[in-house]
Amino acid sequence: MKRTIKEVEELSGKKVLLRADFNVPLDENTNAILDTTRITEELPTIQYLVDAGAKLIVCSHLGRPNGVEEKYSLKPVADELAKHFEGKVTFCPVTIGTEAKKMVRKLKDGEILVLENVRFDEREEANDPKFAKELASLAEFYVNDAFGTAHRKHASTYGVAEILPSAIGFLIEKELSVIENAYTNPKRPFVAVLGGAKVKDKINVIKKLIDVADTVLIGGGMAFTFLAAQGKNIGDSLFAEENLNDAKNILKLAEKKGKKLLLPIDNVALENNKVYKVLEMHEGMEGLDIGPKTVKMFIKEIKKAGQIVWNGPVGKYEDKRFAKGTNKIAKAIAKSKAFSIIGGGDSISAINACGCAEQIDHLSTGGGASLKLMEGSSLPAVDIIGKVKKLKVANSKKKSSAKSKKAPAKTKCKKEKVEE
Ligand code: ADP
């Protein structure tokens, strides 16, 4: 496991740059924050750093701005944060540069400065070394807690960690430890439920889960490529010809490893704008949800599970006519006593829509980052954490010249043991 903020000594008085994920949904007209979950989830890490007496500099992206676009300003996020840390939060209208440096200098221990959207500068996503250097020059230590962008090598998620000593925050720590535990020490039987539209997105997740789980249930649009691989007629359902061989290989792999891999035995299909429950598909028919027999078969496995990982709706759940399968699976997972993990934006929407998110043990909120974790891949922005053990020479020189003016010991960065 990577170094966490709890393992960092001497945060007091230190300028700490925190990369958070404040990519909150905003009202198009009023710019009001529609859902503050991403802010409230970050509060424990911020509270910890504030209590430790850090001078906290917070940065994040918001939306996909094309250069500076006022509607993607992080000002509303700073205002929201100010409700939780009264009198301690200041907003910095720029991300880097003289003005930002000036505002950082004014920070007192335990105060928070929210920088403007890192993506207002196109060099952020390019992981431009100069931009990363500018950003890093604001601080002495870096904390990454933006799980949603941890699979991206951007300046604020990766570049700064090549310059500053660093640690992960509580959100990333939780995501890593839950998946790591689930894979290395699963409660058995370990049942995986996989769905979604594209096989391509999930090949590695399926392979990984066939390896670590006992039973793999495949529904959703991607199930049809597997059914086609078995020679079944899938009518006009979603089919990824380029992944047909992957599907065949996965079926073989499951057999070789003695794992139970279950595919739909019936479907809810659309033909001439009419909905049918069918055992066999034919041309002109599009399978858009798993049928009642499949629901029953999947739920039987879910009921036996000691641990469940779910990624991807088993039908086109956005359309009420094809949401039944996904809803029933979601409810069965929620009802189960098994340790449950759900990842993927649509799967989380589905569990929220049926009002049972509370009964899930872990909701992995990272989208692409969750998928990477679930396929057992490492995340670049997490990998780089702890690579720099102490502040680089350019910074420490400044410190040592300040030393003659009686600089307190805390400005020196302690050599810390780092796990690679
Ligand atoms: P997640 O976001 O949970 O990882 P995905 O993005 O992989 O899930 O998949 C969700 C999408 O898959 C939804 O838009 C849903 O409509 C679509 N989908 C699921 N089953 C089918 C199907 N049988 N045919 C077409 N689309 C489907």
Ligand code: MG
């Ligand atoms: Mg999705």
